[in-house]
Amino acid sequence: MKTSPIALMVQPAEDFQMTMPKKMRDHAAKHAEATGTHPEAARRQKAQGKRLARERITAILDRDSFHEYDLFVEHKCSDFGMEKKQLRGDGAITGTGTILGHPVAIFAQDFTVAGGSLGLAHARKITKIMDHAIKMGIPLIGINDSGGARIQEGVNSLAGYGEIFYRNTLASGVIPQISIILGPCAGGAVYSPALTDFVFVVDGISKMFITGPEVIKTVLGEEISMEDLGGARVQAELSGNAHFYAQSEAECFEQVKRLVTYIPWNNRKKAEPVNAIPSRSEVSLEDIIPVEANRPYDVRDVVKAVCDGSDFLEVQALWAANIVVGFARLDGRTVGIVANQPKVLAGVLDVDSSDKAARFIRFCDAFNIPLVTFVDLPGYLPGVDQEHAGVIRHGAKLLYAYSEATVPKITVILRKAYGGGYIAMCSRHLGADFVFAWPCAEIAVMGPEGAANIIFKGEIAAAADPEAFRKEKVREYTEKFASPYVAAANGHVDAVISPHETRNFLLHALEISEGKSELRPSRKHGVPPF
């Protein structure tokens, strides 16, 4: 055997053959220890119907795609006996992987390690993976399951939270941020999910609140269970803090995966297109909508009849159900759907529905997702509670979001478009690129009944037969204004289309607007009414 001079120089020590495999063995043992779980803590986690943090990550990500970082990070706290406590991964697991081929950054809080409490090292692992996600331009997924601040670390724990919130804000509109609440997420900690784009909750597992039942009882004397205060159902249906509600962790992870396929990796990209497929709906659009303007129907049937494969991923389905928002595809490309829901509260705009739609519109605009709006609403909801809850301010959010959006904006007026509601629902006047109306559309300041009663108030009262006279005037107003043609004659509507033509018009509009660019005066940022 020839021996080169270099090989001679690096001639290994005698125990070389022993040393390397030992290091390998040590590494394997270290790795196994660091990725393990305390058996008793694991048992308690399972007893609550919860999966372990690592199981959650592998369940969401594609098989074998998880690459973990910072496994050996340790805390530096030396107060209150903490110096003697070694916490696996400091209670946080971070890394990257793929979901159905889409790259994502992910972190999971591990409740089996010091109750998932957040110390500075734990937080810095999270902020590091956040910085990475922002730099790489990939979605961030956070799994929250934590008892809260690590009190032994004092202000350093708070610093950790603050550094996370700061990055949530910097990442907003740059990369999609998804929060999955799979355990308690209480106190200041809830503000991280609140700053992200989509919050997922699971029945019986998720608990979110600023102050818990104990504090509420001592301070205010009010007794309430954790579930009734901030459980999954409450967050999804009453507070609107959650966007997706599931019965189990498995169902939740399927929802997360589905969402990831609809949204782009970052704000410089468009959502990945998929193969175009026709709608699967067998109901004809003409048959969905009752002709009488006061009869309800489910607007989601219209959405499904129009979009690819009748596939619609509804966002915040349970909260403010009088407006429907979510993702669908047209010709394989993601669109954001906003539609009034006549089935619930007659489809009125109110504080919650304005808030819900405005937030969704801003997400779509930030991430290059065209907006398709289906309009059928009688206006704003009257009521002292609405006025006092600030329907003016909240309603303005919707006007702001639509006006601000520069993605393609396509509006289809299905039936009623009355008053301020007509303007707010992405009318031509707020910059819609295409406005289509069905022949049954009624575009007016209000419905014919109300309008006739106001315009002819005196004459109705003075008439020999007031009811017959009133009906005549209602008919007159209906003929004159309860149609799309006055709006079309003024160019406020681009085309009156038959319901069955809707999909074709939408596909064409999207094709035409593929290269849309709209310049706005430069500014640091606007000042929306929130």
Added chain:
Amino acid sequence: MTSDQKPTRQTLTLHDTVYETVFTKKFANRKPYAPTDPKRLAAVIPGLILQVLVAPGDAVRPGQSLLILEAMKMQNHIAAHHGATVKALHAAPGDTVMKGQLLVEFE
């Protein structure tokens, strides 16, 4: 409210038109508006009455402290909104009061 649930139909009247629809839980549970009665002062926050500074028959000035209500670790001075004569007191030092509980009645 998902599409598979069979909802009970409710009606909503807007601009003289009666719409058939279903209510959201929030809408169905909303409290009807009741104007505040200037003759009745109620607790705006639950807490503990530490001190009562007036007695029935006293004439009070707007802004004058009537009671001290400890809540949220703060000794809150509950002041009169307007000038009036105290008719009755419904709270005494040491009482724990709930939100909305009547504290003082004016003539």
